[in-house]
Amino acid sequence: MSRRVLWIAAVVPALLLAWNGVAKIQFEEIAGPAGVQMTHTTRHFKGKSADVLRMFTSGGAAVAVGDFNNDGLDDLFVTDSDEGKHSKLYRNDGNWKFTEVGEAAGVAGGNDPLSIVADGLWFDYDNDGWQDLLVVRFGTPILYHNERNGKFKNVTAGSGFTKFGNSIAAVAFDYDRDGDLDVMLGHYFKAENLLDLKTPHVLPNDLDNAVNGGGVALWRNEGNGRFTDVTKEAGLAHHTGWTLDIGHGDFDNDGWQDFYLANDYGTDRIFFNNKNGTFRDTTEKSLGFDTKKGMNVDVADYDNDGFLDIYVTNITDEYMKECNMLWHNNGDGTFTDLSKETGTCPTLWGWAAKFGDFDNDGWQDIFVVNGLRSAGKENYIPVLVTMITTPGIDFTDVNNWPNIGNMTWSGYQRKKMFRNLGNQAFKEISAEAGVDNDLDGRGIGMADFDHDGLLDFYQTNADQKSLLYRGRTQGAGNWVQMKLIGTKSNRDAIGARVTLTAGGLTQIREVNGGNGYAGQSSLRLHFGVGRAAKLDAVEIQWPSGLTEQVNLSVNKIHYVQEGKGVVPAWGPKN
């Protein structure tokens, strides 16, 4: 190794580390002035088990970020869950002003007497260049086709999505690489309608190793507006865990999408793509089995080693010390949990968590929301433990669970933001960043809503008002954003991987179709590049198999079309 190389090897990391100390990550909460503050309501049930069922279904506060009107600005779909309550579609008008158009667009409904809206997912299922919307429910999902005029048409009846499920998570990705987006739904409870209970035995059979949950369903896009349930054919029918979230990505760099399941009350699972329409469960070899309460999956290469890592939230509180899992991808099909070593372990009762480079230094940071139920002074835990420790108690029976009433359960918890220090270490900075609210967080939708190069995010909260955090970091690094447009690949380019080299650092990003609990982030990829004034190389690996190099400049949003390279931008802000 020459002296010059040695010098570079010594100095470049030092410069990068020095950069880490420059910008102070800061956010400003502006949901009210921006017109996107919404108070979510969880479903109220009827009958003697009403209180317990409401407690068990305290999710449903979700956000999906997507540009439904193709004006270049990311909009927000925010769910509500109580009967008759309407979900909201907030159109981004620019300059931090949003207009609620959910009812006018025809996507506000779904909370009927026998269904509960739990999540939302934007994806262009028919590759027409316009974002369609899947409203995920405890019930049957609703598929809305984007009619390109600000209105949506309910096309569920002809879509094949007619199977009941207690769905709480949804991701879209092209698992078979046929050029259209397939859908995977995560089911929490087994397929019993909680709003019309036929049996009280609907709750987990074990609180650490439950096997009576709803599992997952994989719906293959047939390319003609119809979807077919291929769960069994894909080898996924045996999974009966309590799925809370799904995260997909190409974990083994073979060009095919794999996925990870965060399961409540028992072990998470990881599945690798067999490239023939099926998946193999490699949990035991890849991760080992766990007994934790998996809540969230987000996927990113946090240490810039060229392999996608996985972040899972669990429950770590005074009475239960599970610790999150930051699964470092070892590159050989196995993962090592480095949450304790990196300082990302304790986030209390975790829900959504998202990676994002908040200071544009080239290292992805993490934001985590938490908190189950903030209510009265009395704590539910001692009451619950009395039930749990009753010899021979049947946990599945909803009638055996004590009512929570106005009691608090892991409530009033401060959110956590971890700054990536770039050396396998994170620093918790939520208070100084201005994001340490104590609401009962659920979902996070991340995007650069105002095109200033800083990531912003929307936080949903159960039975509480939502929040919109605007990135305000001063002295942040340079950045580049890419909206990828598939042609042979799916139009949303979900699954496309970008490898970018700048400032001595090589980073990867993949376009994902809804990773993270109760929150879909922008399809536009965001890279921070620190002080680098130019990008040395940008390579795109499209799901079709095409690999393309493009020349891009910093501090700009680029539109890149498969096979054509950089194309003109659209929207008023470009």
Place this chain on the structure above:
Amino acid sequence: MRQARLLVCAWALAGVGASGATLADLDRYEAALAKNADDLRAGSEYRQAVIQLKQYDRCIKFFEELVAKSPQAANAYLNYGFAYVDKIPDAGAITQVILANTALSHFSKSIELRPSWIALYTRGNSYLYWPKIFGKAPLGVKDLEEAMKMQKQDKLRSYHVRAYISLGDGYWKMDDLEKARAVWQEGAKLFPNEPRLKDRLSRSGEELAKYIDETLDPNKRVDTNLHELWEDQ
């Protein structure tokens, strides 16, 4: 302590090494305990072999049947409780609570039958593993104060340091730092080289809280090997 000492029989370990336990060893221990259910040492060594082999459920089932056959065997109940404690690190967070609670009930039965130092210390210490929210620390302190009284009437034994450590932890859990430090200091005079007391006395505030929280982490295996009882006769 005299009671416990009298109950420890001279049953030999007979070939079970630190990592060499076999299922045949378990058979032998079970046979021995079937003859003398109150044999504290045999029960302790049996459980150490069980831990090596991760045969927790077999062990629990064995003691369940043993106490049914020998309902007056206080030490069998003690080992029965320990069998649940031994399983805790390998269990999920909620199962840990269930196991810990069941262990407490068997420790209580043991005390009811014969309130020995080891039983009182064990139950008292077990209460301290429960988070503050459950309010079990005062119960733990009560047991540990009883154990302390008993040991002060005995000659000083190496394992008596445990009561000083745990009783101090109990006071600390009840937010009485002054009493906690006093009992740790009292212990340090008797056991000046004891690192666990030095560690506590050299810390304060958040640092001490973190140290005790880590000590009482249910995910860490508790040493339930009772060999000190017969090594310091």
